[in-house]
Amino acid sequence: MSLRFKNFSNLKYVGGLSQIKNIKNPIKLSANESALGPSKKAISAFVKNSKKLSRYPDGNSNILTQSISKNFKLNPNNIIIGNGSDEIISLACQLFLKPNDEVIVTEYSFLMYRIYAKIHGGKVISAPEDNFKANIDSILAKVTARTKIVFLANPNNPTGTYLDKNEMLLLRKKLRSNILLVVDDAYFEFVINNDYVSGLNLFKNFSNVLITRSFSKIHGLASLRLGWGYGPKNIISGMKLIKPPFNVNSAAQVAGVEALRDKKWLQKNIDHNRKWADIFFENFVNLGILTNVPVANFFLMHFNNKQITADQVFDKFIKSKIILRKMKAYGLPNSLRVTIGNNSENNLFLKTLNKIFDV
Ligand SMILES: Cc1ncc(COP(=O)(O)O)c(C=O)c1O
Incomplete structure (x- = not known):
């Protein structure tokens, strides 16, 4: 057999x-x-860390959590550090999805949403875009009793388009309250358009929104695999329970702190x-x-x-x-x-x- x-x-x-x-x-x-x-400061923190390679990293990524908390004025209990923001996406799917639960993604969205949703037993539903831009009505039209999560990168990769502040707030308002909205802020630092507000700044106090952020893009630390999530304490605690114990290596943690510091x-x-x-x-x-x-x-x-x-x-x-x-x-x-x-x-x-x- x-x-x-x-x-x-x-x-x-x-x-x-x-x-x-x-x-x-x-x-x-x-x-x-x-x-x-x-940042050169992040590189020297990485090099200095090479003296400690025999030690396991801090499983709670405390110094980086504190630094993110200070930098963005967030309660550390609402923050989880991940092995890339990819890991936060995966943990969210793992925590929320039961077989046949539905996950809505936009037509041309970052592929990892689909991949993790499927790995964790979800069914992926694609919402057509409007000239390569996410469309709120089209997302809402795909909602069923089984919808658990809606993923939205803002701005979106690969289309390079974004929903403005009002569109994002309207989407959350019109989505059923027990559907998790995941807003992926991977590229937010680059955006200077006046009508844009990052997911974190829009949804800081929402009980049903999870934000993901990455050190791979503007911070230039893609090879270290570093990202983080921000959300309601109960969701973050749930994700921390199931994450691998030493998910983020120590070099990434110290380099991340310096990258954030180097304004x-x-x-x-x-x-x-x-x-x-x-x-x-x-x-x-x-x-x-x-x-x-x-x-x-x-x-x-x-x-x-x-x-x-x-x-x-x-x-x-x-x-x-x-x-x-x-x-x-x-x-x-x-x-x-x-x-x-x-x-x-x-x-x-x-x-x-x-x-x-x-x-
Ligand atoms: C929209 C989006 N989210 C997340 C990621 C993954 O980022 P990370 O390297 O933090 O896992 C990418 C990388 O291309 C991306 O484009």
Whole structure:
């Protein structure tokens, strides 16, 4: 008799490519990582931590919890630190979902919501978007008696669009109160649009909203796997009970504290991103490439109105050693996503783009 186990073979997440065969030191603009890297202070905390590798990390991530609590004026009991915000998403699914409970995601949403919802026995329901933007009525139309969780990244990856403050409040107001709304703030630092408010600032005192945040994006600590969640104490306590005991390594904890402290570096990243987002957008408009308006540190480019396919554009960029993100897994075979990089990476991206599309 053979061993039997659950089959998750169709749930594998494939991240943005880092390597291309026969290409040395490619430029990776495929995973929405930081353009400028982490704060030097975070790096030196990481290096200093190397003296303590034989010790288990603090399972409660206390110093980082305290630092987040101070920085954002939050009660530490409402905070959970995770091995990437991915882990917070997974824990939320694990805590809430019973077999056949329904989880609503938007049409082109971050794939990990679907993956974790399914791993933990949920049924994923996709709510159509409106021109690549989440639509409240469409989400509400998908609600049934079995709906347990609604996931929404704001801004959303990969579409680069967002719901404004009023839309977010309206969504929560119209959703049944016993449905958990998870607002993923992974890219909130980049957004400077006046009508935008982060999930944390909107829903701090709500009993049915969980916020996730990440150190992988603007803080440049993707490899350390560090994120956190904020929510009502009972939900956070429930998640802490089921999390792995030493889920966050000690290097991530100390680097996270320093990353939060280094406000100058944060601002430099925001300024860099805003400057280049505007330049990218201007180029897209000039070349007739359909995309989102500047919001986060990436753009989703669509090629249906062009003579060339996304795969062909991808290959041409590879010739310039630039790796973009293919969007087939998201159901967008003729689109590509590009992350804003550093100055020289961006100049090469724009030069290549103009060479391809300037006829
Ligand atoms: C919307 C969104 N949420 C969460 C994550 C995952 O972040 P982390 O590295 O903190 O797990 C990503 C990463 O691409 C993302 O785009």
